[in-house]
Amino acid sequence: MKELQHHHENYHIQSLRFICPYCYKLYSQYHSFVMHLERHQRTSEFVCDQCSKTFSSKKVLENHLVTHSEIRQYQCADCGKSFKHQSALSTHTRCHLSDHVKAEYACDRCDKVYVVNLILVSFGL
DSSP states (O other), X not given: OHHHHHHHIIIIISOOOEEOTTTOOEESSHHHXXXXXXXXXXXXXXXXXXXXXXXXXXXXXXXXXXXXXXXXXXXOTTTOOEESSHHHHHHHHGGGSOTTTOOEXXXXXXXXXXXXXXXXXXXXX
16 A cells, blocks of 8 residues: 555655656656666667667677567466566466455556565465
């Protein structure tokens, strides 16, 4: 529930005061705006040879290269569906949880949805 409250405070309540001169993205918090600007200003030494997208580190480029591959090395133990990234498999596995564990809290101003703390549910709290 705290995560939903944090989402409301950071994305819906504050006014958008900072605009990126490169991509026109809007920010309400100065710190987030500055961090975003730094991404535009970094030199990108690593270039994808398949789509020419640039990256600031070799590790991020290697992670990106998986998107061009047909290899799906992460497989769901419940249904067999496979994914290119571990994070996608982790997100997918939530669909196999029982309904009482999948209780969700939706933001009333956008389509963002949060799942209750699974540890608390599993302990019956």
